[in-house]
Amino acid sequence: MSAHARVVVIGGGVAGCSIAYHLACHGWRDILVLDRGELTGGSTFHSAGLVGQLRSSVALTRINMASVDLYDRLATDTGRDPGWRKVGSLRLASSGERLRELERQAGWARTFGFPMTLLSAREACDRFPLMSPEGIEGALYMPTDGYIDPAGLAGALAEGARARGVRFLTGVGVTGITVTRGRVSAVVTAEGPIACEIVVNAAGIWAHEVGALAGVTVPVVPMAHEYLVTKPIEGVERGFPTMRDPDRLVYFREEVGGLLMGGYERDPAPWGLDGIPGDFTHRLLAPDWERFRPLMESAITRVPALAGAEVVRLINGPEAFTPDGEFILGEAPGVRGFFVAAGFCAHGIAGAGGVGGVMAEWIVEGRPSLDLWRMDLRRFGPQYADRALACGQATEVYSTYYDIKR
Ligand SMILES: Cc1cc2nc3c(=O)[nH]c(=O)nc-3n(C[C@H](O)[C@H](O)[C@H](O)COP(=O)(O)OP(=O)(O)OC[C@H]3O[C@@H](n4cnc5c(N)ncnc54)[C@H](O)[C@@H]3O)c2cc1C
Structure with missing residues (x-):
């Protein structure tokens, strides 16, 4: 060395x-x-x-836009495919107040050329047909978002x-x-x-x-964060945009014909405050179904097909919050x-x-x-x-x- x-x-x-x-x-x-x-x-x-770009500040949105610009060309630059899928994203407004928030964000993001369109509930469901239109007041569609391996x-x-x-x-x-x-x-x-x-x-x-x-x-x-992955669900397509329903605290994306669904529970779990175990590398935490249950129930009201889906795994891993x-x-x-x-x-x-x-x-x-x-x-x-x-x-x-x- x-x-x-x-x-x-x-x-x-x-x-x-x-x-x-x-x-x-x-x-x-x-x-x-x-x-x-x-x-x-x-x-x-x-x-x-x-990979969602629109955030609550201009600086962070610009940082995320620079990420997408890089992910677009990384395979060519490095000869290694990072698994970038630019499928777009939907951000739902399931309340009038949320719709006003989305409109405000759309207003300032347009000033520096961030591409997006405001959709009706019907137009949003056309892009993610497994979704129930119940209570959707509108949605933002961001065509350059996506997900990556x-x-x-x-x-x-x-x-x-x-x-x-x-x-x-x-x-x-x-x-x-x-x-x-x-x-x-x-x-x-x-x-x-x-x-x-x-x-x-x-x-x-x-x-x-x-x-x-x-x-x-x-x-x-460190805070424990969870998402689940299902087996293939009929009607899920590879080109589905990612979807967030912030009023329901959940997010979704397609994964091998099934869905990946996670969210931010109201009762979070800090972890490792007395020191992270020395052998904690490439490791996960034990699945915590009790903590995840409210998110699951909330997600099913937006995507009813989840109720009958077979879960492959519930991932629980720590992430650094500030x-x-x-x-x-x-x-x-x-x-x-x-x-x-x-x-x-x-x-x-x-x-x-x-x-x-x-x-x-x-x-x-x-x-x-x-x-x-x-x-x-x-x-x-x-x-x-x-x-x-x-x-x-x-x-x-x-x-x-x-x-x-x-
Ligand atoms: C369940 C879950 C889902 C997530 N989903 C998303 C998502 O959909 N989109 C998104 O943008 N983000 C998501 N994140 C967050 C994202 O994964 C993290 O923000 C990101 O991976 C952090 O990367 P990092 O390089 O900062 O840290 P890490 O990947 O944790 O890397 C830190 C490295 O430092 C090394 N290290 C630590 N101490 C030492 C030392 N003393 N000497 C040498 N090496 C050391 C560790 O071994 C480790 O490899 C998710 C996180 C979790 C937990």
């Missing part, structure tokens, strides 16, 4: 792979990605893979990075970070230290622990050269392409081209070292994920 690298990226999930890829595209060399387990063995491998995405980004000279080492965990006169100078591993100029903490649900190694508070909170529901990006205020990209609040696959781009700009040019203050690590004061505070707020963010933002 080389004892020096210009940049050490900690974490080989979609975020770490994307940042390494974009840094290499900027012409940077001597980049090393370290992962304590296998690439994608954190949250990435068990993600549902939906999360491990395929990370694999393609890693391939593109490798082709530009990035090195990847798996099974090597970072156990210490050396800071010299306010600047990061090395990472410590069981194989020995690696001197470096820049460290990127892209450690997902471990980002809090990795931050602590450098004395930096990264208030991510106290305000925004990503955590940027350079640590007290430790120069120590960057963070974590806390993706269950939309890290949608964000990965764009996040890699803005993080590479931040590292190479000293600042990103977008105003990212709402996602900047520096927005959190020292009080966020208190895990109970971070956990309480992240739990509230999760339980109100789909609520109308005013």
